[in-house]
Amino acid sequence: MLSIPDELELLDFFEATPLEKTPAEGFYCYQVSDNRGITLVISFSGIEGSFQIRLKNDEEEVALFSQEGAKRLILRKDASGKYLYCEFELGLVKTSAEVRVLPKISVKWNTLLN
Secondary structure, X not given: OOEOOOHHHHHHHHOOOOOEEEHHHOEEEEEEEOOOOEEEEXXXXXXXXXXXXXXXXXOEEEEEEEEEOEEEEEEEEEOOEEEEEEEEEEOXXXXXXXXXXXXXXXXXXXXXXX
């Protein structure tokens, strides 16, 4: 089961209400765009432990990342600003995703073998 921030924290981070949500299942889907024409559609499910990101450029999908085994979804802050951090565990494989929405959308996705 995926541990996720509460709805108010997510509202503050995305500066938007969810496109879709089913709180009983821990499912949320958000869409945000930046001033470069990049759109991020992000969804996650606490019950299923899934995490998915779609990146679009002027409505054309350019990347899709989808993974199960999500364990923690937390909000963090560093010198560059706030970001959403997700940790995954599947056997000996550890993966992390870092998603930023302000001032511009960016995604980092890393996988390491233990």
